[in-house]
Amino acid sequence: MAERIQRSKGSDRDSSRVESSAADLDATTEQGDRLKAEMDDILDEIDDVLETNAEDFVKSYVQKGGE
């Protein structure tokens, strides 16, 4: 098991060390920008749908224990 973890984690680390190049870095930045833009869109939408009074909502969300 210990070998397995090192293999899976270590191989990723090694490959990034060995293969990192300017092109890869550009790709990573590009991907990061894309993810950030995506998240901005999600957050815009969430601002629209979020319960208007967070405090009241959280306070009123009371359940009886179940099961």
Added chain:
Amino acid sequence: MAIPKVCGIETEYGILVRGADPNPVAASSILINSYVAAAHRIDWDFVDEHPGQDARGFSWEESLAPDVEPQLVNAVLTNGSRYYVDHAHPEISTPECRSASQATLYDRAAEEIVRRSMSLARSVMPEGAELLLYKNNSDGKGNSYGCHENYLLDRGVPFGRLVSEITPHFVTRQVFIGAGKVGSEFPGDSPSDVAFQISQRADFFEEEVGLETTLKRPIVNTRDEPHCDPLKYRRLHVIVGDANMSEVATFLKLGTTSLVLAMIEDGAIDRDLSLADPVRAIREVSHDPTLRQTVTLRNGKRLSALDVQWSLLEMAERYASSHGLECLGGDGPAIITLWDEVLNGLSTSPESVADVVDWVAKKRVIDAYAERHGLEGYDVRTKALDLQYHDMRPEKSIAARVGLRVDCAAADVKRAMVEPPDDTRAYFRGRVLAKWPESVVAANWDSIVFDVGRDPLRRVPMMEPLRGTRDLVGDLVDRSADVTELLERLGD
């Protein structure tokens, strides 16, 4: 060899009432009655329910047996599931399924049944009033309600070995099935002691093994109520999971657990992963979303939850080669591939599994939201976002907006709302209900009571979960004109 891993999932939903009587029991009844009103109501039959029976074989009178309240709404649906009020929550139990993917489909169908019920209830409630449902497991104030799994097991497996071999999985599987939670509900903690944790449920477990589900919750529940032949089978009732919005997480939860249980049946767990203190470990793992927290094994070693999961996966891969995975009803290879993918993702870059793992998806959006609005630590606005992640209204659900992967086709979900699975006894239950609603007096997991028009009522036992399938009774149900003919043919 391991027996087929028949499984199912039961989900209690959180319920809020807007603009009407806030009593959750009444509200849950309105919700369910609205859905079943159109069809003939078939009541649940409690004759074979023994929720107080303990798998360890001792008397249950000293423990608190779960309440069964037969006067509450309790209906059987034509897809073979049970829709009822449990304590103060609406709950749906899926039909018995032959595989993890099938049970996932029926859990999705249950979500759609709940959504349909919400809109039907609106039409019988006062103007502007509505019922809001949440597929989560806690209210953030120390009250929890469950999402339980059930698995068919060979009665021959000694219960003590089952407990010790399944517990490491139950403590650590939360790294991929945790639904995430803002704040702590551990007794003695203030909510702000933990900004974000992996599991909805981990704060509520106080025992390693036990019968209760509402107080002193145990990691391994011993309720011994097989709902089938008790000499051959056991039904492992699992109360330690979170309800998932991610259907792929539901599949992984049911799939990995079925697989580990099959390995236990076949004696294929060859590494001792027993934890020194599972109750403490489940909380420690949950409270550390960096996944670096280690837990102590009984042999003194310290491993992270991911280490334990990698170890289980390696044993599972060897088991697949030596024993095959037929008992998983066709899902075996997909379970192993996905398990490996998700552990790799969590080990290298958790964000890469935000389309599958609920807590990662939730944390990612909460972190971004906090950054945008300059919030730090526990905040009522991030708690609101946490709760709303589980909102069953499509127009309000946060989970519906974070890019979770969808595997169940909409047409399959729609069919599963009304049709039972083909390959378990749920087929017979669902088909006779659909075809002769006026002749079915009552039904439960292991029998159906028919009214043949003259005394006495006739009870048909269904003690084998894999009998009553389309292959075995499909023609017979199709060709019978009424239940008298059906019962005659069944008797032949």
